[in-house]
Amino acid sequence: MTQLTRVPLADQAADVLLARIRSGEWALGARLPGETTLAPQLGVGRSTVREAIRQLAGRGILDSRQGSGVYVTALDAPEDWEQVLRRADIVTVIEARTAIEVEAAALAATRRTPSDLRAIRRALEARTVAGQSVEEHVDADMAFHRTIVVAAHNEVLTELFDGFVPRVRRAMVDMLRIRPVADAHADQDAHAAVVEAIGDRMPDAASRATRAHLDALKSGFA
Template sequence: MTRLVRVPLADQVADVLAERIRAGEWPLGAKLPGETTLALQLGVGRSTVREAIRRLAGRGVLDSRHGAGVYVTALDAPEDWDQVLRRADIVTVIEARTAIEVEAAMLAAERRTPADLRAIRGALLARDESGRSVEDHVDADTALHRAIVVAAHNEVLTEMFDGFTARVRRAMVNMLRLRPVADEKMDQDAHAMLVDAIVARRPHAAAQASREHLSALKAGFA
């Protein structure tokens, strides 16, 4: 059965503007018409145009300059996260998590502060609560891993993690419904080992614990 996906109007407008840029209507460095003009051309509200411009600015195609207007800064952009992740299978998702989280675990062990440790320990404890739904488990697990990423004190890694996990939450929920964790205690112990390495300032041990946990998760779906 074909799955229908509702595309937000702002995304549709962003795609139209990007196509007009690629077609040469506005060359590199050109100033776009104002929001009111674009809204009339496209038959949408100004707020939708504004959101579409914001999304294209985030992809590096446009630059919104306060008081000066919106300018073309690139003629194309890499495919956005949503399109990539819609095609991704769960193994690909876990591989991407590994790329982010193993490095973050190592940096967290080097840079964590007392406040970071409180957040990480609290998240580990919350993750161990029983009787939760699959959705609650995924959210608790994500909160722990995010606390570790934040403790790395690298804004780019945090932004990548946030942008990534928000989009793959449903995939993780579906994954656990299909194949629940075989041994919840062992799984929790693996996370505790990761936390212990961060607490002890052992970066290589933290990276290894993170990699082993995610590799075991990947093995179940390969």
């Protein structure tokens, strides 16, 4: 049974249904189980299942026939241009983040004060307990990364980061909706590695850990 925990749930439910169709669970022309069966399997309400089916019907994968049921009419669908463009924007933003944050992490490891380090660690902890919504997670993540940029004590880097935040936030929200974090613990560990390197005043390790994290994000969309 696949449980869905991130919003929007209808998008996630549609993705799970499409994955099950692609895996061969339902053949071309097969009738899907009813909403009362699918809803508990997905861990969502019947209205969410209906919206997911509507989305897949709009993409030509399902056909909802009144009085008969929902049938598989295609086994896959080409990626739409909107999603292609969103992916391109995400890659562009991650590349810009890399340019700013890798250098900021190295400088922070050299210049951070005890107060800076406390702020970074508090932000890391806040990121750990951030709410379940994509937006809350992204806001906590951006706040964490900003503490590192501030700890670099370079006003230009801070101004660049702050000016860039609105677009970063939009891209990161899109990214997590397209491809949710597969392993939240590994993701948090990657951020903790950056903090540890900054705390130990190891600029090379801090920049490597930051680059590795951002490269891993980019690899899913490049």
